[in-house]
Amino acid sequence: MPCILHYIPPHLVKNGREPLALFYIGEFLYYRCEEAVKLNPFDSISLVDLSNNRSGSQANFLSYPEDVLYNTNPTALKPQEKFDKLSIVCLEIVELENNSYRKEFKEPVNLPIPNPTNIQQNVCVINLKHKPIECNYSHCTFEFHFNTIEVTFENYKTTLGAKANKIIRTKCKQEISKMIIKEVIRVNF
């Protein structure tokens, strides 16, 4: 279904364009949030589908920073065209591997009875993906996979959000917090 929101600028409309697999050093991601989140991202950061807009490269411009304030999913509760009161965090991509962002965290499985020979590990992978939507071609997300399962709002409490997985979850939150506080994205902080 094509974008029917009249206030969306033409450069954001998908218009059948395919996603771009690669990201670029020097490219920016724009993230909208409350001003307080910039100062203390750990407390309110969501580890489910963390959405951003990508700027594109000099050769392939995709969006301006303020474009991230457009409401591409207006509802009865949030009917406004723009989230004017929110702030924009500009994250500069400074380090990638093969033009991709992929970060992996491992942690021994927390067994009910400690076992020194335990070699089972939980693995959480953070991936940055370009995922255009009809009213926002520049849309991209940090996806979280816990033991190969994509973390969603529905399964959060049984995957990354489970009490037993607090250490690996805290490592992920620390990673995202670093990005926001330092305003950069790198695979190896």
Place this chain on the structure above:
Amino acid sequence: MSLTTEKSKIIGTNKYSLLQSHSKDVTNAYEQVFAVMDGSLTTVSDNDATSKINIAMTSLKPTAEQIIALNEFHAAFKYIETRIDPLRLNFDITKALDEEICINRVSDFGISKIIIHEDGLIAYSFIAYKNISKEDILDFQLDGVDYESLTFKFFS
């Protein structure tokens, strides 16, 4: 000076930055505390660490394990209060999305955080600002907690 005026002066200062917490109950709790303090700012100021921790105890709904940790930090903070520059004692307490109680401190170098998980596991985090050449830290206290050392590290 009316209590209302006092409050309007208080909001927005660093000392009372707990009011800017994401936790919806905190502001109400603070107002209740002010209501029984006869409007005396000195009392609040003199007992800053105590006030903030008491408010966290009543408004952030900590688990039993988190209460134990907050009490330990309270004692450590009181001990350190007499030994370091009072300006360094600026902190706030918040509750994060996954029920962690967080003690936060902002300095010129970055953001320090003591994270108290639901089951009482404590982690210390430091994230330096962009142009500060200090190492970031995420340190889980898996083999027991030295609250005084952690407190010194937090305020250093």
